Amino acid sequence: MRFNKKVFVIVDAYTTGKFVAPLINANGYSCIHLQSSKEIIPAFAPTFIESNFIKNIIYDGEIRLVVKHLLDFEVIGVIPGTETGVILADLLSNSLGLHTSNNLQLSHARRNKHEMVNCLAKHEIPHAKSFQSNHLDEILRWVEGHGKFPVVVKPLSSAGSDGVKICNHINEVTNAFNAIMNVKDIFNEINATVMVQRFLDGQEYIVNTVSYDGKHKVVDIWRKFKNKVNGIPINDYAEIVAPSEPDYVLLFTYIFKVLDALEIKFGAGHSEIMMTEDGPILIETAARLEGSIDPSAVHEATGNNHVSCLVNSYLSRDEFLQSYSTINGVKKYARHTFLVSPSSGVITKEPDLQSIINLPSFHSLSFRFERGNHLVKTTSLADFPGFVYLVSEDRQQVETDYQILREYEKTLYSDICS
The missing domain is CATH 3.30.1490.20 (ATP-grasp fold, A domain)
Structure with missing residues (x-):
């Protein structure tokens, strides 16, 4: 393993956070992992790749001990890999005195949804x-x-x-x-x-951003669709939004105000916004990468992605600051489709996913369960079976393949579960 005294600390490098360390390592730097709890949440555990790190520190509630572990290193940045790492990443970054720290006093407002709303109200930003x-x-x-x-x-x-x-x-x-x-x-x-x-009525959007020194860049915007089952919103799919669409400018203008209010000056931002008849209103913002994505699919569609843009903001700061206002175009249509299980059961055989893989616009898929696992009825992102990315220059092909995928999915789970 390559070792460099200049390191990044990744806090809870799970889900999309698993992609950060390999990219940093590929640029010649080393990564240290900070685990925010003694045990990794079972849903996150399969996504943790310990070999990406030269050291794993388990947080026991004493930040001074974490700082002591890092005395022999020059820490360049502290990055939360997922939501559970946001507050601890803020605390460690500030404890180390890094100039890339976000305001610690607003750390909880970047996780607590009510404090988040109050912060927007204080700055007279439209809110729910x-x-x-x-x-x-x-x-x-x-x-x-x-x-x-x-x-x-x-x-x-x-x-x-x-x-x-x-x-x-x-x-x-x-x-x-x-x-x-x-x-x-x-x-x-x-x-x-x-x-x-x-309740916010309208069209929901996802806006992914990266910030450095208060300069915000929109990486990608997605139009999100959900189905309501017994009053519970279940993710269906999200489709990439082109900069030429009318809502694009309204969305990034609004979210920049939100990021400023929450003082997300450095790092990734993942925001959900409802475009209402009164304009954009925040559902919530997370000071981290979007979870459960395939960066390569986003890169195929736009030429950029949330993970690489985040890493580049640290490693190529000057380049980022010169180009942050450049809007990424959309080269191909992309649809991030969430698999949805209508029932529960024990998986008795591996799923036959070849019919999905053979779709003309298929880019990638992630199926989270293996034989012997207990598949549960989908009620949130915590228990969805997986996702599929469809990417093509032909929008109709993406739509056609999506319909075929959903039709195939009707028998997928009954075939593999007892």
Whole structure:
């Protein structure tokens, strides 16, 4: 293994975060992994590649001990690999006195959705009216005062639609509150508080950004589609948005204000925005890379991707600062399709995915389960079976292949599960 005293620290290098260290290593630098908890969350464990790192430090709650472990190195940057690493990455970066640190005082606002909304309100940025409490009666009073259904009830700091429920009646609010309160989220953290929020009606978008010294670059924008099952939003697919589309400028103009308000001056940003009749309104922003993606598919479509742009912002700072305002074009149509399991069961045989692989616009797929695993009914990004990227210069080909994929998927899970 190559060793370089100049290192990057990756905190929780899971899901998309697994792609960061290999790219840094390929540029001649070394990486150290900081594990935010004693045990890696089971859903994340298969994505951790320890061989990408010269050292793995397990955080025990004492940041000074982590700093001590790093005394023999010159740390260039601290990067969160996934959501669980965001706050710890902020803490370590500031403890090391790195100039690429984000404001520690706003660290929780970059994870806690209610604090995030309050931050936008303080800066007079359009936002969704919301309320948080650990008491059901207070939540119900807010809903009654809001006077309009539907409303959205969700955990404060989870992700991937985990625990999110769209409620059309006061009884549904009660049920949603009880389903969230004191229950572990997908990051294995107890939900000590519940958030209720105005329902945002419109078209949802994903905006992925990279920032350096307060200069923000839009890497890619996706139009996202979901299906509602019993009030639970389930991801269907996301399609790449071209810069020529009318909403593009509105979206990046809005998200730059959000990034400034949250003081995300360095690093990746992954934001979900609803384009309402009143304009763009934030659903949430995460100070990290988008999860569950294939960077190569995005690169095929746009010539850039979230991971490489993030790494380049550190390793080629001057180049980034000279080109951050350049808008990436769209070379090919791309659709990020989420596989959806309608039922649960034990996987008894390997899935036959050849019919998907043979699709003309097929680029890549990720299937998260193996024989012997328990496949569960899809209710969020925490339990979806996998995803497929379709990429082509022919938009109709992508649409046709998507329809074929969904038709094939109808029998996929019953064939492999008992």
